[in-house]
Amino acid sequence: MTDCAVSVVVVSxxxxxxxxxxxxxxxxxxxPRFEIVVVADPSGIEAVGNLDFGQHLKTLEFDQPNISAARNRGIEQAAGEVIxxxxxxxxxxxxxxxxxxxxxxxxxxxxxxxxxxxxNGISLQxxxxxxxxxxxxxxxxxDPIRPTVLTPPTGHGVKTEGTNMAVRRDALxxxxxxxxxxxxxxxxxxxxMRLGQAGLRTALVPLAEVHHGFAPSLLRRSxxxxxxxxxxGASWAVFQRKHVPDVLHAAQWSGLRLEQRDRLVRHLIAGTLEPRDLRRLMARLDxxxxxxxxxxxxxxxxxxxxxxxxxRFPGAVRRSLLFAGRIWSRKRLMSQAAAQVRAGNIVTVIILSPTxxxxxxxxxxxxxxxxxxxMFGKSDRSDPLVRFVSHARRIERERDRVARQRLLAD
Known part of the structure; x- marks a missing residue:
């Protein structure tokens, strides 16, 4: 299965x-064998058309505010054994x-x-x-390295994230x-939940990493x-109807509603919302x-x-390269990195300041x-506030931390 045909579906x-x-x-x-299926609105389709590799992608125009329907359109076009x-x-x-x-x-x-x-590219979301x-x-x-296969108890599920998951096409x-x-x-x-109800097992894979930035949309700011x-609110009502006994709906909704209100209050305290926003948003939730x-x-x-x-997206033999230096070498390092990407390589640039x-x-x-x-600051947020270390040792530490994900050779 490591060389199976995979379809990657991206909705935009x-x-x-x-x-x-x-x-x-x-x-x-x-x-070695994957295709990319893009389901997007007209602005997204136009952006794909402007890419040097756009002709190698499957594209499907879809402009409805419904991510599930959009993903289903992508599944219809996807020809991989795994999506x-x-x-x-x-x-x-x-x-x-x-x-x-x-x-x-x-x-x-x-x-x-x-x-x-x-x-921040480091902390786990x-x-x-x-x-x-x-x-x-x-x-x-x-296990922080090896995949773990889980079988959920009856009525439970294994949580995957919509931005980082794969499912066999025949299961879908x-x-x-x-x-x-x-x-x-x-x-x-x-x-x-439906995978669990069908008795299907899910593996969680720590080294399969994506970075998620919460880009702004009609539903949230950056x-x-x-x-x-x-x-x-609508999705919770649908979820309850499908998976939660009727007798528990009211109590669960009361608790969920309170969680959303508490979240809005935190934004209110932070100054990102006004009191009228809280009232409006809670009315929309209801x-x-x-x-x-x-x-x-x-x-x-x-x-x-x-x-x-x-x-199939055209494959290439890529090297994974690392460039590292101090802040005053920033312009040169970034120029070298861009040139190596154009040459078809995977590039990591580490630029450290004496701070x-x-x-x-x-x-x-x-x-x-x-x-x-x-050079002395935190990478992992559980690190000490200040760590005194040489430049070379710090570069080595940062390289080792991402080597598996970035395909950096020993």
Whole structure:
């Protein structure tokens, strides 16, 4: 299964710049047989057409605010044995796809999920989690390197993230894909619960990493301040109807509603919302919940055979290179990195200043991984506030921390 045909489905709406960055990272995947299926609005399709590699992608125009329906359209076009999903505001490490699909070599594994780094590129946004019978996610400890195959108890699920997961195509056909009643939020959670109900096993894969930046959308700002809670309310109502006993609905909704209000109050204290925003957003949450109680629950028939043949992305033999230096070498290092990316290589750049600034990792629009921070500052947020170390040792430490994900040779 390590060389199986994989379709990577990317859904995008209103974020052409983020989509371009996501796709650029996908071109550097080390997996030998994959295609990329882009389901996007007109601005996204136009952005794909402007890419040097755009002709190698499958594209499908879709301009409805419904991520589940969009993913189902992507599944219809996907011709891989396995279908992987990543959001347009995420970027995948070069080893992502290889690590993510490796556990599917076991015939008893139907789905996999990886780990997600947050906006600083270092801290975990989402790690290993499981779902209880009410859909609540709980963190669990797993081996930090090797994949772990889990069989959830009856009525429970293994949590995967919509921006970092893969499912066998035949399992998606059997389950009817994503439920289009979930326009946004809980879409993959519902699928996780249905995988568990069908007795299908899921592997969690720590080394299959993507970086997720929370790009702005109609539903949230770039600082994660919510703009609208309607779909969150609607999705919880649909989820309850599908998975939660009727007698528990009112109590669960009361608790969920309080959680959302507490979140808004935190934004209010931080100054990112005003009191009138809190009232408006809570009213939208309640309106969404009422709408979700009436929304049609669907099972999309997914054709056993894809609508289009496999469109293999042209592979290349890539070297993974590392350039490192001090802050005054920044311009030269970044120029060298961009040139090596154009030559077809995977590039990591580490630029350190003589300070204790915290470290950050980002994927540069020119196609290389950029690590920045102080020589004495934190990378992992559990590190000491200041660590006195030589420049060479610090570079070595940062290299070792990402070597597996970045395919850096020993």
């Amino acid at each position: 709406r209103g974020r052409p710049a983020a989509l371009t960055r996501c796709l650029t990272a996908l071109t550097q995947q080390d997996h 992987a999903f990543i959001d347009d505001d995420a970027v995948a490490e070069p080893s992502w796809l290889g690590h993510l699909v490796a556990p599917l070599a076991r015939c008893d594994v139907a789905a996999t999920g990886g780990f997600v780094r947050g906006r 989402w790690g290993a989690r499981v779902l209880d019978a009410l859909g609540a996610a709980r963190r669990i400890d797993l 056909v059997r389950l009817g894909g994503f439920d289009a009643a979930f326009h946004f939020y809980l879409d993959e959670t519902d699928l996780n 600082d994660r301040t919510p703009r609208d809670l309607f779909d969150i 309106a969404g919940y009422d709408a979700g109680r009436e929304r049609t629950i669907s099972r999309t028939p997914i054709a056993r055979h894809p609508a289009a043949p496999f469109k 204790a600034l915290f470290h950050r990792i980002s994927f540069h629009p020119d196609g290389y991984w950029l690590h920045q921070g102080g």
